[in-house]
Amino acid sequence: MAGKIVSKFIFILLLLVPFNAVNAVPYYVDYEQGRDDNSGTTPDNAWKHCPGDANAGGISAGAILTAGDIVYFKGGIVYEGDIRINRSGSEGNPITFKGDGWGNGKAVIDGADRMDNVWSRCVSADSCFGNQNYHNIYYTQAPAGFDFFAGFYEDNNFLWFSQDPNPSDPFLHDNISEFYVVPGGINLSRTQLTDSAYFIQQDPSFWDGAYIIAWRIPNVTSVKPITLYDPNSHTITFDDLDGDVYTDRNSCYAVLNHISIIDRPGEYCYDAVTNRIYLWPLNSDDPNNHIYSVKNRQMGIVYSGRKNIVIEGFVVQNFVLGIRSDNSNTENIVIRNNEVRNLRSDNWYSIQINGRNITVENNTVQNCNRSIGILAAGENIIVRNNHVKRTSRQGIWFMGVTHGQIIGNIVED
Numbered sequence: 001m002a003g004k005i006v007s008k009f010i011f012i013l014l015l016l017v018p019f020n021a022v023n024a025v026p027y028y029v030d031y032e033q034g035r036d037d038n039s040g041t042t043p044d045n046a047w048k049h050c051p052g053d054a055n056a057g058g059i060s061a062g063a064i065l066t067a068g069d070i071v072y073f074k075g076g077i078v079y080e081g082d083i084r085i086n087r088s089g090s091e092g093n094p095i096t097f098k099g100d101g102w103g104n105g106k107a108v109i110d111g112a113d114r115m116d117n118v119w120s121r122c123v124s125a126d127s128c129f130g131n132q133n134y135h136n137i138y139y140t141q142a143p144a145g146f147d148f149f150a151g152f153y154e155d156n157n158f159l160w161f162s163q164d165p166n167p168s169d170p171f172l173h174d175n176i177s178e179f180y181v182v183p184g185g186i187n188l189s190r191t192q193l194t195d196s197a198y199f200i201q202q203d204p205s206f207w208d209g210a211y212i213i214a215w216r217i218p219n220v221t222s223v224k225p226i227t228l229y230d231p232n233s234h235t236i237t238f239d240d241l242d243g244d245v246y247t248d249r250n251s252c253y254a255v256l257n258h259i260s261i262i263d264r265p266g267e268y269c270y271d272a273v274t275n276r277i278y279l280w281p282l283n284s285d286d287p288n289n290h291i292y293s294v295k296n297r298q299m300g301i302v303y304s305g306r307k308n309i310v311i312e313g314f315v316v317q318n319f320v321l322g323i324r325s326d327n328s329n330t331e332n333i334v335i336r337n338n339e340v341r342n343l344r345s346d347n348w349y350s351i352q353i354n355g356r357n358i359t360v361e362n363n364t365v366q367n368c369n370r371s372i373g374i375l376a377a378g379e380n381i382i383v384r385n386n387h388v389k390r391t392s393r394q395g396i397w398f399m400g401v402t403h404g405q406i407i408g409n410i411v412e413d
Helices: 002-016 058-062
Strands: 026-029 070-073 078-080 095-098 107-110 112-115 138-141 152-154 180-182 192-194 211-216 220-230 235-238 251-256 267-271 276-279 292-295 299-302 307-312 314-317 321-324 331-336 339-341 344-361 364-366 369-384 387-389 396-407 410-412
Touching: 211 235, 299 314, 364 369
Parallel strands: 026 070, 070 095, 078 107, 095 307, 107 314, 299 321, 307 331, 314 339, 321 344, 331 344, 339 364, 344 369, 364 387, 369 396, 387 410
Antiparallel strands: 112 292, 138 276, 152 292, 180 251, 192 235, 211 220, 211 251, 220 235, 267 276
């Protein structure tokens, strides 16, 4: 009799458990040892790519995740790709993407690709536009499609634009308090700048490939390529700044991306004519002893429009945007215990949330250049116990949030 009661009790419990939870499948992703034609259902048969990655193939590409499934990424392994979450879970039964439940440490989602280039040392100042630091400068051929403004890294540490004048902290390359001053804005327009003290080079092609970064209305900086240099009038011409310059106060500018202004470790420039990267290595030794990588992907983990998703335990690095939803239909999301770092963001966001019932907790966001740490919009948003450091724009910004909570976060530097 007791056995029948227990059997009925278990049957009732099974009826109460969602079908997908009973049939939920763990999947495994190992970028180093996995193969996309494996089953993906055991650590020894892991996939290389996660379903939703454009580079996924075989069984992985065709896999359909359902409510309750957990996708484990092997901890300590660098995953060179991006994750586009293309399925939703169900209420109380999410699909979980987990970077710290298998292996050692957290899985790393990396937006940069390694360069396997050979570097050569400059042999004279003449080979470096007269730069007297030539003995510290090396060069190599740039990879196809190289973008000077994309993230460029030495051993996963930021490398910096060659810039004059030097900012005291190259992470803040747009710190106008350290720019050259243009008195009253009289020699600066939307497309030209005259400075008889600085633009004194005799070669009209000297500034080819360089950029100006100039302060303009409304208290922003614009970076534009220099298109013409007139040595006789000490004037550079550049693409339109996209806004008027100040005439009722002093304005300011700096110059970026020229071989002649590489003057400290970690600075680089790109010469489009020769397709070369010139670099003073961050560690001031032979760059052939280090690993260099270039950002080639824009977004790390994208969950736009999805519902009932958990994203936890990852390191997301070297992208423009780290973890993102820009769709207000997104719902019931948890983002926790992740680290987002080393983004070259260019006015974007490290973690972006938009939708309903979203919790972002116990994450670290750090060293994200020109980024907002956490940007939120929507309803019932909780941002709790996160650490945001060195994002150089806003730390946490609730822009159009109703019923929101910001609790116990640290925002610094």
